[in-house]
Amino acid sequence: MGKINKISVHSHFLRIALLVMSPLLIFADNGIEMADTFRQDGKIYVVVTVMLLIFAGLIAYLFYVDRKVSKLEKSVHAEKM
Amino acid sequence: MAVIHRVCRTFAQRNIAMILKRDWWKLLAVFLVGYTIVAGLLGEVPRLPILNETIRNLYFHVTMWFVMLLLFTISVVSSIAYLATEKPLWDIRAETGVKVGMVTATLGIITGMVWANFTWGKPWVNDPKLNGAAVSFLGYAAYIILRQSIDDTEKKARISAVYNIFAFVMMIVFIQVLPRLTDSLHPGNGGNPAFSSYDLDSNMRSVFYPAVIGWFLIGYWFYSLQVRLKKIKLQLEDASWEK
Numbered sequence: 001m002g003k004i005n006k007i008s009v010h011s012h013f014l015r016i017a018l019l020v021m022s023p024l025l026i027f028a029d030n031g032i033e034m035a036d037t038f039r040q041d042g043k044i045y046v047v048v049t050v051m052l053l054i055f056a057g058l059i060a061y062l063f064y065v066d067r068k069v070s071k072l073e074k075s076v077h078a079e080k081m
Numbered sequence: 082m083a084v085i086h087r088v089c090r091t092f093a094q095r096n097i098a099m100i101l102k103r104d105w106w107k108l109l110a111v112f113l114v115g116y117t118i119v120a121g122l123l124g125e126v127p128r129l130p131i132l133n134e135t136i137r138n139l140y141f142h143v144t145m146w147f148v149m150l151l152l153f154t155i156s157v158v159s160s161i162a163y164l165a166t167e168k169p170l171w172d173i174r175a176e177t178g179v180k181v182g183m184v185t186a187t188l189g190i191i192t193g194m195v196w197a198n199f200t201w202g203k204p205w206v207n208d209p210k211l212n213g214a215a216v217s218f219l220g221y222a223a224y225i226i227l228r229q230s231i232d233d234t235e236k237k238a239r240i241s242a243v244y245n246i247f248a249f250v251m252m253i254v255f256i257q258v259l260p261r262l263t264d265s266l267h268p269g270n271g272g273n274p275a276f277s278s279y280d281l282d283s284n285m286r287s288v289f290y291p292a293v294i295g296w297f298l299i300g301y302w303f304y305s306l307q308v309r310l311k312k313i314k315l316q317l318e319d320a321s322w323e324k
Contacts, residue, residue, distance in 0.1 A: 032133065044123065051122070052118055059111050069310060
């Protein structure tokens, strides 16, 4: 509970800071909290890259298994003939 | 040198030609889900209360349930086809559909619990949508246990095919019908904000629809691998087995 309060106090502080600087920073903001600063820092690209890399690894493994199954199918088929 | 070059070229051509001809949908799946990850995290989303940035879960959590629905549908159609034809391949398809569908359902439940723990403060609340999902999950778990409890192959296939039709109808009632008749905390139900209440948000639609197709194809890929393996097993066990 304490942690949640801390986060919201922190983000309120950020919001006030943004409001003070609002002549410079214009957001399409309707007062609902989004990860705008996180995105402005460009850190979201790190997350996207990590997720793409893990996805690529999983897909590479999937293709590998797929090829193994194809080979097995061929050998079983050859045995039957 | 020339020989190596020629061997490499024919190998590469054959592989690429084979992938493009037979496995083009796997490449499409990779492209669409890759696009989902990039556009899902970077794209514009509406600013909604409660959901905030977690509205992006639509591209991952909701699609898992869609894949489950697809696989369970494949499964129930296969079960009906088994009852009509009594061919063992249809039983394999029905069984695999349920098993792979259970995997994506588990992912759907776990991702939902992570979100609920953050948003509602508890991983599970007594809500029609959540409990409906749990009941139908248990219904399909019973399908797997039922299969394991019958030794005779044909009896197993027939009884579980009949049960599968029952489980599918229960699942549709518990997940699709009942939560719509009552109030639910789940986004998109009972006036809670979700994608559906902002149906005109074309930004989210341009990610969500490709995401559904991409995850459908990935789910079907897992399913087809399992079916192929079980087919090989059947062919090795039974010499007289035919298509």
